[in-house]
Each structure stands twice: as C-alpha cells, then as structure tokens.
Amino acid sequence: MGHRVALLPGDGIGPEVADAARAVIDATGVAIEWVEGAAGRPAIEREGDPLPESVFAAIRETGTALKGPVTTPIGGGFQSVNVRLRKALDLYASVRPVRTMPGVPTRHERVDLVIVRENTEGLYAGLEHEVVPGVIETLKIFTEKACLRIAEYAFTLARRDGRRKVTAAHKASIMKMTDGLFLDCCRAVAARHPDVGYEEIAVDTLCMELVLDPTRFDVVLLENLYGDIVSDLCAGLVGGLGVVPGANVGAHAAVFEAVHGSAPDIAGKNLANPLALILSGALMLRHLGEHAAATRVVDATTAVLAAGRIRTRDLGGSAGTTDVRDAIVAALRGATA
Ligand code: NAI
Numbered sequence: 001m002g003h004r005v006a007l008l009p010g011d012g013i014g015p016e017v018a019d020a021a022r023a024v025i026d027a028t029g030v031a032i033e034w035v036e037g038a039a040g041r042p043a044i045e046r047e048g049d050p051l052p053e054s055v056f057a058a059i060r061e062t063g064t065a066l067k068g069p070v071t072t073p074i075g076g077g078f079q080s081v082n083v084r085l086r087k088a089l090d091l092y093a094s095v096r097p098v099r100t101m102p103g104v105p106t107r108h109e110r111v112d113l114v115i116v117r118e119n120t121e122g123l124y125a126g127l128e129h130e131v132v133p134g135v136i137e138t139l140k141i142f143t144e145k146a147c148l149r150i151a152e153y154a155f156t157l158a159r160r161d162g163r164r165k166v167t168a169a170h171k172a173s174i175m176k177m178t179d180g181l182f183l184d185c186c187r188a189v190a191a192r193h194p195d196v197g198y199e200e201i202a203v204d205t206l207c208m209e210l211v212l213d214p215t216r217f218d219v220v221l222l223e224n225l226y227g228d229i230v231s232d233l234c235a236g237l238v239g240g241l242g243v244v245p246g247a248n249v250g251a252h253a254a255v256f257e258a259v260h261g262s263a264p265d266i267a268g269k270n271l272a273n274p275l276a277l278i279l280s281g282a283l284m285l286r287h288l289g290e291h292a293a294a295t296r297v298v299d300a301t302t303a304v305l306a307a308g309r310i311r312t313r314d315l316g317g318s319a320g321t322t323d324v325r326d327a328i329v330a331a332l333r334g335a336t337a
Pocket of ligand 1: 013063068069071072073082089230241242258259261262263264265266271272273274276312314
C-alpha cells in the first residue's frame with residue numbers, strides 16, 4: 001500500500017532541495033502520493049499567511065511531512081513558521097542524527113550520535129514582556145509532563161536503535177528549579193530503562209567535550225535552547241549544515257526537515273547542498289516503515305560522496321544541486337538494475 005506525505009518546499013533554497021529529495025525518494029520505488037502545500041513566502045503572496053490552515057490540514061491528514069526551510073522575517077510581522085508548526089502539531093521531539101560521511105572533511109572520524117531536543121518549552125515558549133522601560137523579562141517554562149515525555153522518547157530511541165547510553169545536558173547548578181526538574185525527570189525515566197546507560201553533564205562541559213572527542217557520546221538529551229545551540233555545534237563536527245538531517249516528531253504527526261535555513265544568499269542559483277533534506281527523507285522512509293528503501297538512500301548518498309567527484313560548493317566541490325540529485329538517483333537505479 002502507498003503512503004501519503006505532505007510536501008512543503010518552503011522558500012529560499014527550499015524548492016531546490018525539496019525537488020532533489022523528492023526525486024531521490026521516488027527513485028527508491030516506494031509508492032508515495034505527495035500532497036503539496038505552500039509555506040513561507042509563496043503562501044504569504046497567495047494567502048497572506050506563511051502557514052495557512054491548508055498546510056496544517058495536509059499534515060494532520062497524512063501524519064507525515066517533508067519540509068523545506070522557510071524564511072522568518074526579522075522584527076515584527078509573522079511568528080516563525082517552524083515554531084508555529086511545532087506548537088500547533090505538538091511536535092515535541094526534535095531528532096538530529098549526526099554522523100561523519102565519507103569524503104566530507106572533518107576534524108573527527110567515526111562521529112555517530114543523536115541529538116534529542118525538547119521542542120515545545122523552555123525559553124522558546126516565547127513569553128517575554130517589558131517589566132518597566134529598559135527591563136525585559138523572558139520566562140523559562142518547564143513542565144514535568146514535557147520533561148518526562150522527552151526523556152522517555154530519548155530512552156525509547158536508544159533502545160530501538162541499539163544505542164548504549166543517554167547523556168542528559170543541563171545547567172542545574174545555576175537554574176536549580178527548571179534544569180533540576182529536567183534532571184529529576186531524566187533520572188526517573190532512566191530508572192525504567194536499566195538496559196540503557198545514563199549520565200549527566202553540564203551543557204558548557206558538553207560543548208567542550210564534543211569539540212575534543214565527540215565519539216564518546218551516543219544519545220544526547222537536551223532542553224530546547226541548549227538543544228538548538230548544540231545541534232548546530234554538532235553539525236559543524238560532521239561537515240556543516242548541508243549534511244545534517246532532522247525530524248520533529250509528535251504523537252500524531254512527524255515533520256522531516258534539514259537543520260539548515262532558507263539560505264537566501266544562494267537561493268535560486270543551483271548551489272544548495274540537498275544532502276540534508278535527502279537524508280531527512282531517509283529518516284522519513286524509516287518512520288513510514290520502509291527500512292530497506294531508507295538504507296538504500298543512505299547507501300547511495302554515501303557512495304556518491306565517497307566517489308568524491310560530485311559535491312556542492314559548501315563541501316569544497318563545484319557541483320550543482322541538480323548534479324547531486326541526478327548522481328544519487330543514478331546510484332539508486334544502478335543498485336536496483
Ligand atoms: P541558513 O542555514 O539559511 O544559512 C547559513 C549559511 O549556511 C549561509 O551561508 C548559507 O548559504 C549556508 N547554507 C545553509 N544551508 C545550505 C545548504 N543546504 N547548502 C549550502 N549552503 C547552505 O541560516 P540563516 O542565514 O541564519 O537563516 C536564513 C533564514 O532561514 C532565516 O529567515 C531563518 O529564520 C530561516 N531558518 C529556517 C529554518 C527552517 O525552516 N527549518 C531553520 C533555520 C533557519
């Protein structure tokens with residue numbers, strides 16, 4: 001039976017990388033009916049809203065979306081499309097596998113870890129106000145429910161993927177109540193999963209340790225703000241934003257998207273690296289139960305990178321987005337021929 005998936009190309013480089021990801025996924029032969037939706041600039045132009053109700057409806061109905069990046073205008077106006085999507089669909093877990101890829105120059109070899117980030121609370125609740133002129137207050141909200149649920153997600157993922165340990169990052173020495181609650185919840189969930197190792201680390205120490213030796217980490221569990229920052233640090237460990245895939249997962253829907261943004265500086269020039277969204281597509285295939293196809297996408301991507309000829313500019317090459325797309329599609333077709 002086929003799958004229905006919402007496809008949101010987004011704006012900036014979004015349409016270019018989404019086109020590549022769709023072509024690669026279609027080349028696996030998995031039957032997918034794409035339900036296209038407009039988010040970001042095209043949606044503002046058409047409907048006056050970067051995230052119209054039709055997009056929510058498409059994701060709610062299909063349960064799965066592949067999403068290109070969307071520009072967030074700075075200053076007033078529209079709220080971030082990504083924050084709105086995560087809140088409205090309660091996509092509480094952000095998952096980012098971070099792996100070294102052959103042919104992508106990095107400082108460390110054999111990096112293979114997963115960042116699990118709480119996506120709905122903390123300082124990103126967006127609760128700010130002016131107390132008196134010149135004094136602004138931001139609220140950092142943690143709930144036991146959200147902390148328990150993200151910890152459970154991390155341990156379940158570790159168990160499912162045969163990973164050895166979960167490392168919870170915190171700053172409970174300073175934020176004793178919020179980060180303290182986060183740790184209490186992590187410990188309670190760790191006690192329910194004695195087969196998975198558990199350790200705690202201050203988030204500043206984590207950053208240093210990741211730069212020194214990322215291979216000692218396996219699943220790293222963080223609240224929202226720390227997770228956002230550490231995710232980009234980890235992207236830098238394996239070749240940058242162009243190669244790291246991601247997923248935002250909730251109980252009823254999952255949205256698969258690259259870590260990078262809409263890269264307006266290179267949009268429309270066939271320069272964008274599509275690998276991050278293609279690998280997000282592999283995560284999506286796994287989520288849909290298409291494990292063999294997911295493995296084939298990763299293998300074809302790895303083979304193209306290892307051959308070393310076809311790489312975009314961010315990886316030191318001169319290939320275009322469409323060259324990478326065509327090479328991976330050809331590798332997939334060759335593997336099935
Ligand atoms: P960005 O990730 O778009 O770009 C940062 C730098 O990385 C730029 O020099 C860009 O050219 C390069 N880059 C990013 N992705 C690339 C790719 N696939 N291939 C080659 N080079 C790539 O971050 P920036 O500039 O901070 O944000 C631009 C816009 O994207 C903002 O409006 C931001 O809010 C939005 N954004 C959207 C996200 C999403 O929709 N998930 C995530 C992050 C940012």
